[in-house]
Amino acid sequence: xxxxxxxxDRIKAAAYERFLSDKMSVKHYLPGGDSAGHWxxxxxxxxxxxxxxxxxxxxxx
Numbered sequence: 001x002x003x004x005x006x007x008x009d010r011i012k013a014a015a016y017e018r019f020l021s022d023k024m025s026v027k028h029y030l031p032g033g034d035s036a037g038h039w040x041x042x043x044x045x046x047x048x049x050x051x052x053x054x055x056x057x058x059x060x061x
Contacts, residue, residue, distance in 0.1 A: 005057075005058060008058075009057040009058065012055045012057070013055065013057070015055065016051065016052075016055040020048075020051045020055065022048065026044060026047060026048065026051075027044075029047060030043055030044065030047060
């Protein structure tokens with residue numbers, strides 16, 4: 001809340017890259033993620049799409 005937009009976006013990008021990017025496993029974020037048979041590819045694709053939007057830099061007004 002007290003950070004400049006540029007700082008916030010830099011931190012969010014680093015967190016995304018470290019924990020949520022396409023090259024990282026997200027199975028532990030999905031229900032039943034400890035067993036591959038418990039989640040669907042569609043669930044993972046939906047999760048990754050939501051994460052990309054949530055961690056995208058905010059549009060400047």
